[in-house]
Amino acid sequence: MTTTTLTSREFNQDTSRARKAANEGPVIITDRGRPAHVLLSIEEYRRLTGKGMSLLEALAQTDEGSDFEFDPPKMGGGWLKPVDFE
Template sequence: MTITTLSSRTFNQDTSGAKKAANNGPVFITDRGRPAHVLLTIEDYERLAGKTMSLAEALAQTDGGDFDFNPQPIGKGLFRPADLD
């Protein structure tokens, strides 16, 4: 992973280059020499945010690609004995 740092001015002049750099890692954008923003690919953002694809989203895909589906465990308490009293 490569971290790139760009000034706001450079970012404004070469947005395309910043987007290409984001494919290799985060791009820090500075204002007056201090980090102010971070540019990430959507895949990196979703990984950081913990967003996972639901089964419905996976089935709705039209590109036909493979995907990983790791459902969360339901946990205890799903089935309980009936209380007939």
């Protein structure tokens, strides 16, 4: 994974470079020499946050042949109980 650093001016002048660099690793955008923002690919963001694609996002996909994994979390905690009909 490669980390790229761009000034805010460089980012504004060449966003396609920043987007390409984000596919290789985080892009740190500086403001007056200090790190101010980080640009990540959506895959990296989801990996870091532990969030997968939501059902809404999956249904909103427009690309034919788009493939995704939908693995809803298991519900636990003993909330299912036998019914007592008496």
